[in-house]
Amino acid sequence: MENFARLLKESWALVEGDRRRLSDYFYARAFLLDPDLRRLFPVQMAGQGDRLLDAIVTAIHTVGDPESFDEYLRALGRDHRKYHVTPESYTTMGVALLDALRSTAGDGWNLEFDQAWRDAYTAMAQKMQDGAAADGNPPFWHAEVLTHERYGSDTAVLTAQVLQHPLPYRAGQYVSVEVPRYLPRVWRTYSVANAPNDDNILEFHVRTPGAGWLSGALVRRVRPGDLLRVAAPMGAMTLDRSSERDILCVAGGVGLAPVKALVEELTSYNRTRWAHVFYGARRAVDLWALDELRELVAAYPWLSVTPACSDEPDFDGERGEISEVVTRYGPWTSHDCFVSGSAAMVRATLRALAADQVPPQHVRYDTFGDL
Structure with a gap:
């Protein structure tokens, strides 16, 4: 397994x-091999390749951990049910992926890399299909938007009520979302910002830095x-209820969403674990959930x-990058740590926790973008 993982990382x-x-070569090759695949994807493919590569990178990073590798791919297979992917689709995509890797790598590609990717894709596709086959839930749920609040020009917090049977998620997880009225077949992932509840209501924190697509809508x-x-x-990025370690949560911007959900879950059962939340943004106006968090602080000692x-500079509180602020309050070696935010913020925080000698198995993170 170690040599297998090494070959994948070297070739990547x-x-x-x-x-x-x-990504361009991959999709062009896949649609040439099977033109019917094109109807599964949005008319505008901008950004679609990034999601493919995100999945590949995540799989590569977990291949050395069989349990995480299996869990991730089974979940990915369940998620892909929304595309109505068939076993034949998986075969076609595998051929296209290998062709794209060979073409892009050029003279550096060799037979060892080729066989490693064949074996990896076969295992990935099988685990994804197994995950999809074992799921008795619908491929997606319908949810009606209940509230929509804007925060500045580029951020919104909205709630939606699931109209079918409850969505079986855990605090800290994320889901794919589509708005069929405006952007059919365009899906993006968003963390759910609240813990599961009897009313089947989901909260989302959404930021669109530019024109955007789904986030803009x-x-x-x-x-x-x-x-x-x-x-x-x-x-x-979920809580281990059997753990007795205290908890550190570090959130940047809309990365607060899964952290807020984790805190809500803690309020339902926690009595013995201290929980420390560090919430960072560029400006005070971007800390839109701070009042709500302070209400929780007042209720839960x-x-x-x-x-x-x-x-x-005039902010009445800690100043600096949130990863630097966290370091000032350490050490965190005996904590379960959760980190969520932009790729740069997550990288910096993970480096700070590593320097603090926090064991990797005690750190979970969620990033908006590539690591």
Whole structure:
């Protein structure tokens, strides 16, 4: 397994710097092999390749951990039921992926790399199909938007009520969302910002830094009464209820969503574990959930919240990057740690926790973008 993982990572290094070419070649080859596959994807393919590569990178990073590898791919298979993928589709995509890797890698590709990827894709596809086959839930749920609040020009918090039987998710997980009225067949993942509840209500924090696609529609166009489609939950940034370690949560921007859900779950049972939340943003106006967090602090003595701003010198609180602020309050070696935010913020925080000698198995993270 160690040699297998090494071959995958070495070969991936040959193509990682040319992801656009890799994804363009992959989809062009797949649609040429099976033109019917095209109808499974949105009319505009911008960003679609990034999600393919995100899945590949995640799988590569977990291949050395058989349990995580299996769990991730089974969840990915359940999620892909929303596309109505067939076994034949998996075969076609495998051929296209190998062709794309060979073409992009060029002369650096060899037979060892080729066989490693054949074996890896076969295992990945089988685990995904096994996960899909074992799932008795629908491929997606319908949810009606109940509330929609804007925070500035680029952020919104919305709630939606699942209209079918409950969505079986855990606090800290994320789901794929589609807005069929505005962008059919365009799916994006968003963390659920609340713990499971009897009313089947989901909360989402959405930010769109530019024109956006689905995030732009969720921020600027969606209104109460609109219908969303929500696919199977994924992600392992969940609480271990058997752990007796105290908890550290580090959130940046909309990365607060899964952290907020974890805190809500803790309020339902926790009595003995201290929980420390560090919540960072560039400006104070971007800490839109701070008042709600402070209400929880007032109600639960085991909870503390430390806000921080990096670009507001007059902020009445901690100043600096949230990864730096967390370091000032350490050590965190005896904590279960949860990190969520932009790729840069997550990288910096993971480095800080590693320097603090936090065991890797005690750290879980969720990132908005590639690591």
